[in-house]
Amino acid sequence: MEHCVFLLWPDTGEPNQPLIDYLKIHKKAGDKLILWTCRSGVILDKALSWCKEIAKLEFDAVNDNSNMPRPSQLYRQ
Template identity: 40%
Template sequence: MRSLIIAVDFDGTVVEDAYPRIGKPQLFAFETLKALKQERHRLILWTCRKGERLKEAVEFCQKNGVEFYAVNSNFPDEPLTTEDSPKIVADIYIDDRNLGGFPGWEKVWKKLKPNDGLPEDERSKGLLQRIFG
């Protein structure tokens, strides 16, 4: 699979929605994000949070082992002004506000890696079994 740019929402996607607080991590969120980074995909944190709330979200992700390529922008350190479009250009958008809602990280992983390069007998295992053996 080619390297993808993946925009990831925070509240309701990486963590349970508890805004303005930070909710509990969604099941398999950080494991999936780490695996996607390991496969050299560019992850962009794409959230409505700003200011101190945004800083808290970024730090929470870092404490859980995920550093994003960029935050609310297409490139690291890209300056944002009122004239800039807040639209992030990505190949995939992972967000709880998708039509049908957020399917969960195991389904996200299966969608991105349908066969996961695994032998037939391994394909039926869930994400947790694959990550932790």
């Protein structure tokens, strides 16, 4: 599993720029990004702020995918 930063739990470490670039390409192509994390509260807020302000990366959902279409909904004929 890749991480947007090299982990220094609960802090963020150095950016994993190749992964950040990859995620931005897919986001721009229309893919949905979901952040699954064990963080909560203040440390989750800090991580999301870092992603938005430093990495310029925003997620469509955090620890939840209930608002995403199911694959069966996407490929119905």
